[in-house]
Amino acid sequence: MKEIENSIASCASLVELEKIRVSLFGKKGYFSGQFEELKNLEGEAKKEFAQNLNTNKENFLALLSGKKSVLEEGMMEEEMRKNSVDVTLFNQEQNAGALHPVMDTMDKIIEYFVSMNFSIEEGPLVEDDFHNFEALNLPKHHPARDMQDTFYFNDAMLLRTHTSPVQIRTMLQQKAPIRMICPGAVFRRDFDITHTPMFHQVEGLVVDKSGKVSFSNLKYILEDFLKHMFGDVKVRFRPSFFPFTEPSAEADISCIFCKGEGCRVCSHTGWLEVLGCGIVDPNVFKAVGYKDVSGYAFGLGVERFAMLLHQVPDLRALFEGDLRLLEQFR
């Protein structure tokens, strides 16, 4: 018996172990023979023999099943070892695409204002003179029209030069109070290192009863918005001029590159101009037939935001679908 015990212990494969099992418990195996012999015994002798036999049987069954799990574990280990990989072979090149930095920036801008309960409004890219200029206090031959070189069509329609006509469309369709933004593409006939014939703006308008909307309100939301976009920056406002607002201002943020120390990006001023805003000019309200209202408006260039946020040096590169640039935004 000792011999068999040794052979179980030294057995190296499940096949061999099965052979041993058959030799012990098979029909012609050791234990069948022993139980046959039991028939020939009686009384105490039978009882003693049976007890021994059962102890032996239990003993071998335990040995076999113990050995079996050891061998099985070994096999699984071997199987796993065979499948081992060099994890450092993982190819770092990504398969995913990326959102365009301008569109992604636009999303972030929209999400801020939506979270502040502004509605989104849209308008056509092809506009007429009334919505794009006249109603916005830009009468014909106003020198301020020079600021916006316009694409015209043969039928005297034009490509909107700003998103502001959507303000006019919204005010003509809805009654005050209004609290909206309008994101979208705009067009100026200008193409050089800092200008593209198409770019994107997000424009905001708030209108309520006369005396309710003030410059302080405008500052309040824009300061928060600019911190949402650019992080911990200082915000300053400078007086400026837009035909559709009065008073008008431009908002600057402290330069995000040099922290206001002065660098090439901010022309050594420590400040970056980021948006224009103001109190809606009464002539604009007059053009849409609004009475006894007050309001503020603001507008910003999405490309400028994207270029500042992502340090893209060349505006034109944003419109070239160049993967060498786009892949960096994965």
Add this chain to the structure above:
Amino acid sequence: MIVTKQWLNEWIDISAIETDKIAIALSAIGLEVDGVNKIRIPHNVVVGQVVSCEKHPNADKLNVTQVNVGTSIQQIVCGAKNVAAGQMVAVALIGAELPNGIKIKKAKLRDVESCGMICSSTELGLPKINDGIMILDESIGTLVIGKELCEYPLINDDVIDIGLTPNRGDCQSIYGVARDLSVFFDLEVKVLGQKEEEENQPGVGRVLHINGSEALSGSYMYKVFDNTAIQVPLLVELRLGFAGIENGCLLGKLIDYATFVSGVLLRAYNHECFGAKNDKAKIVISKDENGLDAIFGYDKKLAICGIAQDEACRANAGDERIIIEANYTHPDIIATRSANKKLSADKHLYRSSRGSEPNLAFGLGYFFKMLSKKSTIMVYADAQQVIQVFEEKMINVHQSELTEMIGEEIPKNQIIKILKKLGFGVNFAFEQDVINIKVPQFRHDILNTQDICEEIVRIVGIDNITSKPFIFAEKLKVNLPYLNFKKRQLFRHKAVAVGFFETLHFVFDDAQKLKTLNLSTLDETLDVANPITSELNTLRSSLIPNILKATSQNIKFGKKRVPLFEVGSVFDVNRVESTKIAFVFSGEDGIAEVTNHGKPLEIDFFAFAKKIQSIIGAFELVADKGTNGLCSPYESARVIIAGVDAGYIARVNAAIEKEFDLLRTYICEFDFNALPQNRKIAKEYSKFPSTSRDLSLMVSSSMQYGVLEAFIKTIAPKELVKFSAIDRFVHESFGENVSLTLKLQFQSLEKTLEEEEIAKTIESILEKIKEKFGITIR
């Protein structure tokens, strides 16, 4: 608008204020500073006097000069044509380092020793004023031989570039900017001193007669002088250079300078254009055919006020008797009429249409002050004029309105102080709240309460206004644009996850190109009238051509795999705008890596369609011959989403692939509105196991799978829950047929299906397709 610190300093005393603070102040009051250029002449450049000047013995174009530089006389070889003995010049001594990087050393020029350099203005970092050396005069300060030029503050100036907004015509002059800045720093603006020597001169009436018709729009003032020699001070030349003003005529330079400083429009006329040499000149001013004031001499129109002047009557520095005119017309009249009539105009229009300075006597006075600095002239006493009465504009402002607009109260006394300082007349009204404000003539941009508010805000400083939250009544905001924004975002994010890069292109395209590609173009009557280039001369009708161009560029830069997409506006023949979403995939479908042994598969129709399906969801394909000239007729289909034709998917045809240097490329474009954004509804699903069987059929090679698929769908029992083609195998032994393998999946909602039932079902299907198409099992 260019100003300099020293230039402003002639009108307001800002000598003690640092330039950076001046720049901040200008920006703060709405005159945005775009840049500051601090000009500093290097050390070792001194005032020198040319003692003698002789031709170089060995070089025609060189002179050998002896120059007194204070401590010594230095021999300097000079190549400038305009060098002459007696001149005061700028001498760079040995050791000087000029802004252009030149270090001055002792040198020999054609065997003649040269110890220094006589400098031109540009060599010192100053604007170009001539083609030779810069000849100094006392306009820059008392000239002391040997004194360093960096010690002359007037030419070591800080040049400030202001981006002027179009409403601020009043700040188109040095004087105007100084006047505005004086309010910020609370300084007095200096007045122009009156000249007295004219008193003994003959009166202007002897040589000039003005005949102004009634109902003129503008005001005019004239003075006359007899000219012997006009000379322009160096400082005037340099400052015109700072301001970027070029004028080839000495008189023209002084006119431009006086206008730039005073803001008053000035013109110089040759006296002879209005009368014979010793006669009185007769100037007639009356309305011309366009309703604009015009200046006539001998019944000939010689100038249109604020717009243009006939070149022939413009006085030159060589003319003997010269008439100087100062004029002013309200900018609205100039802007409207000149634009309506599309008149050709000179440089006056920019200034006149934005608002020039109406104080004509000031402009004329300043001109003659500058003229007499160096010139030999005789000025006739007094002036002739035709002046329109200025209608005073009054604005009544309620202080409460200002408070509401600003959001906080600015004290009344502060408001009054600011307005007075800005030149407004201020009166108290009986009512406590109201302020009566009289607008000065030079502020034509001030029309209403909001304009007044802006004046106060910009001087108070917007940064000094407290930010306050706005209390808003709730209003519904879930509208179509909002839903579209969310939808667009959803599909864009999905496209990115599948591996596409978002692109952005101009909505323009090349009309000719669109036509050759059989893509729709705008009706000519609706097309772009003033395109920026011929490649961008119309509006696009498809997103694809621009994306293909980008794809081509990327391949040129060595990309093997270019997956791009865009969501944007396109326009049909009637210029109706709609939104499309388009995808382009060119080249390898995957990256070279260990798992594919460095050989990723090329994109094919089914792999491309699978990607699109992962983005936009389920669709059906209907074979067609190509939607437009971009498509290959052999790999092309219309895409049907929920029964609606949403667009197309195709391989780019070989000719286009070649033209654009593309790799194997697939495209698709859909109406954005046709993309589904449905709620998903959960259906009952079986809890019993499913069984699948593969079935190889002999099918005619000309038969579309779609036909078989549609038929099986009509005959399938409900236990056949799914089936699809998984293999198509061609072998010569099959003849006209191919082997098509289908995978069928069976499952019941009620029970586990028995082997027998499945076999029976398959048999019934086989029978039916045999009957219908003659298809047999392989």
